[in-house]
Amino acid sequence: MIQSFYTGNAGLGANREWxxxxxxxxxxxxTVGFKAERANFEDLISKSLTTFANGSPKNYEIGGGSFVGSTTKxxxxxxxxxxxxxxxxxxxGEGFFMVQDNQGLTYYTRAGQFRTNAEGDLINLNGQKLLGWMLDRNGNISGAIRSINVPNSMEPAQTTQIAFKEPTNLDSRVNVISAPFNPGDSTTFNYVNSFTTYDSLGNPHITSYYFQRTGTNTWNVYKLIDGTISPVDVxxxxxxxxxxxFxxxxxLDVNNIYADTQVSLASNETQGDTATDGYFTLSNLPVRGSVHIKSYSDSGTPYIVNWHDDGAGNIIDENGEVVGSIDYTxxxxxxxxxxxxDNTDQITVDYLYNETAAMAAVDPTQVTFSGYDPNNGAAVPLTTTENFKEIRQVASDFIFYAQQDGYAKGDLLSVAVSEDGIVKGVYSNGQVKDIARIAIATFKDKEILVRKGNNLYLPNSQTYTPIIVPGGVxxxxxxxxxxxxNVDISREFINLITAQRAYQANARTITTSDQVLQETMNIKR
Known part of the structure; x- marks a missing residue:
């Protein structure tokens, strides 16, 4: 009789846990990323006796109620x-984000409320850092898993590669030009187009290509940086x-590409103004469009400049203003x-001279142009490797399309994340850089994960290591x-009603047992 009280009480406890x-x-x-729990009931045994009659088992089993043995997520x-x-x-889909606290402990979570802190780390609401792989400049995974950091600025990159891409086209119908190339005379070339390239300090430079049709299926291409001829280096x-x-x-006839007209370079030539009249005479007769004045000194005070001749006898500055003249003869x-x-004024000049009718075969995918140093020794010369292979020559309008790999310094504007977990930084220089790839962890048996609060999980033993893959896998x-x-509120309300009724029913068994016990005690009366 007394056992029924304990059985009912066990039922009360089980449903109270539920x-x-x-x-x-x-x-x-x-709660973002929360995973619902389900109570698992198990029965209690008060008595269990098995006998046999004529070889058949006869079971006598009295239950002792129930209890919540575990919960399942x-x-x-x-x-x-x-x-x-x-x-x-x-x-x-499957998996968990990996976050790490300042003590180096890694947690697992489905809650993805992240932001960048002042240092550029991607952190969650608890300040724990999101983990992944940092990417190199080519977008490849570099190094082990670590906290993801988005740089607040992007260092400049010098232009080293330039490639002409389809649909670049030179119109085969234009006139053949026999006059020597002169960047100051538009009758000596058929087309010109320009775009911006960058030096190692991130300074922009105007790179121009002049196209001169010299014969049937034959063209000469001249490259100028800030108005100064950049020669081919073989x-x-x-x-x-x-x-x-062509x-x-x-x-393009890839087996018939040549560097044309050999020249010599006078580099860092210094000339003085001994007559105090502002005239300076070069040691050699320069090639038109190749004179680049890098600096001058006035009364002993040096000034770095970026002046060049325009091929028409003028010396012009970065803004196109005429600052002098040159006599090519x-x-x-x-x-x-x-x-x-003052008779100590000086200029420092680079220029080409001594044109010789000589050529050298080149690989059209690896044409090296020798640049000049725009910062007078403070930067790497603007030397580039260029690919002309995709240029075509058909009877269609001129189209110019080229790509280059340089850019100026940029400041972070925003952060974006792709479906495959690549964290991208959008910078003020127009660049979108792949910075990192988020790591996703999963477990063969997710029930080894234990809730630690704050939407975090840990495996119940550190010997359980997750399967880690890049995002998107x-x-x-x-x-x-x-x-x-993922809580289903309607289902939980149904469970709530069921648990309430079950609790009431167990309470009623205790009341009924008490009444039966009272009747038993009344027999003595």
Missing amino acids: LSVISDNIANVN DFSQGSLMNTNTPTDLALD GGTLYKSVRLS NSDGT TGQIRIPLLEDT ISKIRSGFLELS
Whole structure:
């Protein structure tokens, strides 16, 4: 008789625990990344006796009630909510984000509320850092898993590679030009186009290509940087231009590409104004468009400049303003600014001279142009390797399309994350840089994960190591979304009613047992 009290009490305790689980689920219906728990009931045995009659078992079993033996987490996918915040992340599929605290302990979570802190680290609401792999400049994984850091600025990159891409086209119908190339005379070339390249300090420079049709299916290409001819370098020997030859179908004849017209370079030549009249005479007669004045000194004070001749006899500055003149027949340069009484004024000049009718074969995919130093020794010369292979020559309008790999310094504007977990930085210099790739962890048996609060999980033993893959492999990463709790509120209300009725029923068994015991005691009366 007394046992029934304990059986009923066990039922009360079990359903009270179930009510706690249900209450926890309902309380976390708005918790991002929360996974619902389910109570697992197990029965208690008060008596168990087995006898045999004629070889058949006869069982006598009296239960002792029930208890909640364990809980099971429901790791099913929750709904995704759009937040329009690019660093809010949701996993669409299996796995967990990996975050690390300042003590180096790694936790696992489905809650993707991240932001960048002042140092550029991607952190969650608890300040724990999101883990992944940093990427190199080519977008390849570099090094081991670590905290993801988004640089607040991007260092400049010098232009080293330039490639002409399809649909670049030279019109085969234009006139052949026999006059020597002169950048100051538009009748000596058919086309010109320019774009910006960068030196090692991130300074922009105007790179121009002049195209001169010299014969049937033959063109000469001249490159100028800030108005100064940049020669082709073939094993240390310099040439004025590249000669391109085309096949009858308009494709480039890759076996018939030459560096054309050998020249010599006078580098860092210094000339003084001994007559105090602002005239300076070069040691050699310069090639038109190749004179680059790098600096001058006025009364002993040095000034770094970027002046060049325009091929038409003018010396112009970075803004296109005329600051002097040059006589190509004598090599004499006049700078009115230095017409004074001081006879120590000097200019430092680079220029090409001694044009010789000589050519050298080049690989059209690896044409090296020898640049000049725009910062007078403070930067790497603007030398580039260029690819002309995709240029065509057909009877169609001129099209110019080229790509280069340099850029200026940039400041971080925003952060974006792709579906495959690549963290991208968007910078003020127009560059979008692949910075890192988020690491996603999963476990063969997710029940080894133990809740630690704050939407975090840890394996119940450090010997359980996760399977770690890059984002996008076992689940897609949705940027600008958060995974909501997967609690089904209607189901929890049904469970709540069931738990309440079960609790009442167990309480009623205790009341009934008490009444029966009272009747037993009344027999004595």
